[in-house]
Structure formats: structure tokens, C-alpha cells
Amino acid sequence: MVTKRKQEQLRTTNKKKAMIQKLIYYLGNVTDACSDVKISRTQYYAWLDKDATFRAEVEIIPEIKLDFYESKLNELIKEGNPTAIIFALKTQGKSRGYIEKQEHEIKGKIKHEDITIKFDIPYEFKKKKVQLQSPKK
Numbered sequence: 001m002v003t004k005r006k007q008e009q010l011r012t013t014n015k016k017k018a019m020i021q022k023l024i025y026y027l028g029n030v031t032d033a034c035s036d037v038k039i040s041r042t043q044y045y046a047w048l049d050k051d052a053t054f055r056a057e058v059e060i061i062p063e064i065k066l067d068f069y070e071s072k073l074n075e076l077i078k079e080g081n082p083t084a085i086i087f088a089l090k091t092q093g094k095s096r097g098y099i100e101k102q103e104h105e106i107k108g109k110i111k112h113e114d115i116t117i118k119f120d121i122p123y124e125f126k127k128k129k130v131q132l133q134s135p136k137k
Contacts, residue, residue, distance in 0.1 A: 020061075027065045028061045
């Protein structure tokens with residue numbers, strides 16, 4: 001005979017599995033996934049906080065999402081979509097010169113000197129004898 005506690009644990013396990021599936025389906029959108037699984041966002045975040053296995057499964061979803069985006073980009077490239085081709089070349093073809101701006105990495109120390117800036121007080125301030133003050137520290 002299955003106890004109420006065992007039934008609740010089984011129900012929670014099934015909800016967590018469904019939540020992972022919905023998060024993948026919605027590409028990580030927590031609100032939509034929670035709505036479909038019929039749990040609150042608070043419950044989702046409690047599971048995330050307390051269940052290391054659940055958290056580990058959720059943490060790989062950004063990689064799944066990125067794989068999905070890459071597959072869609074590749075489909076567009078295969079179809080000959082010029083925008084997709086240009087984007088891919090700009091992001092993946094830098095070593096072959098497909099760049100819009102030059103990127104330079106400069107290593108070393110920068111020497112500097114303290115400087116003093118002197119300026120004339122405008123006539124209007126002198127005439128009105130307005131007192132200029134530095135901001136208080």
C-alpha cells in the first residue's frame with residue numbers, strides 16, 4: 001500500500017520531470033514552464049534551491065538553448081539567407097578577416113601624472129560675488 005507521503009513524493013518527482021521538459025520546450029522561460037506544469041514560480045525556485053539534481057538539470061538548459069539557436073542559424077545558412085551568412089562570418093570568421101572593427105589587446109602598465117586644471121571664473125560669477133565650493137567629501 002502506498003502512503004500519502006509516498007504519493008506526494010511521486011507527484012513532486014513527476015512535476016519536476018515535467019518542469020524540466022517544459023523549461024527545455026520554452027527555452028528556459030520559467031513563467032511559461034510553471035504555468036504549463038501548474039506550479040508557482042516560488043515552488044520552482046524552492047526546488048532549485050533545495051534539490052541539487054533538479055538544479056543540475058536546469059543548469060544545462062542554457063546549453064540546450066544555445067544548441068537550438070545554432071541549429072536554426074545553420075538552417076538559415078543552408079537556405080542561403082544573407083543575413084545569417086554575414087552574422088556567422090562576423091562571429092566565426094574573424095581569423096579570416098571577416099570583422100567590422102579591429103580588436104587589439106594591449107598589455108602593460110600605464111604611467112600617469114597628477115594634473116591641476118586652472119580656469120578663469122566667468123565674469124557673471126565675479127560680478128555677483130558668487131562663492132564656488134568644492135563638493136563635500
